[in-house]
Amino acid sequence: MAIFNKSTHCLYCNLKMNLFRFLEDDQIKFINKTRYEVRFHKGEIMFKQGGPFTHIACLTSGMAKIYIEDPEKKNLILKIVKPTEIIGGPGFNVDSRHHFSVAAMEESTACFIDINAFTELVKTNTTFAMEFIKQINTTTINLYNKMMSLTHKQMHGRIADTLLYLSDSIYESTEFETNLSRQDVADLSAMTKESAIRILKEFKEDGIIEFNTSSFHILNLETLRKISKTG
Amino acid sequence: MAIFNKSTHCLYCNLKMNLFRFLEDDQIKFINKTRYEVRFHKGEIMFKQGGPFTHIACLTSGMAKIYIEDPEKKNLILKIVKPTEIIGGPGFNVDSRHHFSVAAMEESTACFIDINAFTELVKTNTTFAMEFIKQINTTTINLYNKMMSLTHKQMHGRIADTLLYLSDSIYESTEFETNLSRQDVADLSAMTKESAIRILKEFKEDGIIEFNTSSFHILNLETLRKISKTG
DNA sequence: CGCGAGCTTGACGTTGTTCAACTAGAGTGG
C-alpha cells in the first residue's frame, strides 16, 4: 500500500519543479501546509481515470506511466513521467475528474497538493498561471505529434517513434534498462503485443537495435530516425 | 482574398463568445482597439501550420476546419469550428507558432485579436484566465476521445464517430447539408477517401444512413451509436 | 459539349490482428 509521509519543507526541497520556481516564499509555505508525500510500489495506481480530481501530484522519485483506459481493456499510454514532473490533467477546472490513469512503474514517491490550494495559486500569481498554461500547451503539442504518429504511420514507424521517445526523452541514452513490458511498448504504439514483438524482432535482425527482456540498446539511431520519418 | 473590416464595437457585439463574457467593459474596449475583422472565402487559409502565432481569432460567421498537416500530405482534421468559437492553439506562450492549419469551409468572417493584447487580458483578469484554461482543458478532453477512437476502433466505428460528431456537435441535427468533401470525412476518421466511401456505402445499404454528394441523413441513430461503441 | 474535379467501384496486395500453442523464468508449497 501507499505510505504517507511529510519530509522536508517545500521551501528547502531541491526537487522543486519548474512550475514551482515561480512561486513567492509565502506561496511555497502556503502549499506546504496542505501537501503530503506518498510512496507507491511498482504497479500501484496514483490516479484512476474517472476518479475525483482532488489533488495535483508532483513525482519526486521513480517513474510512472500515464494511460487512457477504454472499456475493451485496450490501453493507450500517453506518456511516461519522471521527476520532477507535475501530474495534473484536463479535468482541472472542467469536471474535476481524471481523464487518464497514472500507475507507478517502479518504487516512486509523489507530493500531493490540494487542488483548491493549487487553484488559489493560479489565480493569485500571474507568472505561475502563465507557466501553467505553457506547460499544458506543451503537452498538447506533444499530443499532436503522437496523434499523427499513431494515426498516419504504420507499425515500423510507430515502434521507431516509441523507441526514440524512450531514448531521447525518457532514459536519455541509446542504451537503457526499463521495466516497461512488451504490452506497455505495444500500448505506447497503439498495436497488439504480438505485433510489437514482431517489429522489435525485425529491428534486431536488421541490426538496428539489440534487446532482451528488460533492456534495449539502439545500435543504429540514424536508420531508426529514417524509419520514423518514412512511416 | 481575405477582406479587412471593422464593423460594430466589441462592446455591442452580440456574438461575444463565452470567454469574452468575463471581461470588464474597459477590457473589452482595450481589445476592440487592436481587433480587426477578416472575411474569408471558401477554402482560404486563416492560420497556417508552422506560421507565426500573432493573433487569436474568433469565428463570427461561417465554418472552418482545423487540421494537422504532415509531410506526406495526409491531413488529420482535429475539429470543425462554428461561431463564436475562439481559435488559438497550443503555440500560445510556448513557441508562438501555429501547430495546425485552419481553413474556411464556406464564406466566413473572423475577428483577429492581437496576441499581446490577449496575453495582457489573461494576465490581468483572473476569471478570464481560468476560463481560458477551462477551454484549453475541454479541448484536450475531446482530443483524448478522438485519439482513442482513431487508434482503437476500426473503420466502421471511426466513421460512426465522425457522423455522430457532425450530427451531435456541429450541425445539431440528424439531417444536414455540408460541404465537407469525402476526403474531409476521411481526414476526420484517419483513413483513405476510398475506405470512407466504402463504409458510408455499407451504412447506406444497411439503412443506417442516407446521403448524397453534399448531404447526410442519419436514419438509425441507435445502431450508429452501437457501432461507435463496439468499435 | 467537352473538360476537370470530386466521387465511386473493383481487384489486388499488404498490413495488422486473432488465436492457439509453446517457452522461459520466477515464485510457491510440499
Added chain:
DNA sequence: CCACTCTAGTTGAACAACGTCAAGCTCGCG
C-alpha cells in the same frame, strides 16, 4: 530440492482489415 503454477514473452498460421492502383462515373462550369 523438486514439481507445480503463473505470468510474460515468443512464434506461426489463418484471416480480416485496410490501402493502393487503376478505371470509370457524375456533374457543374466554361
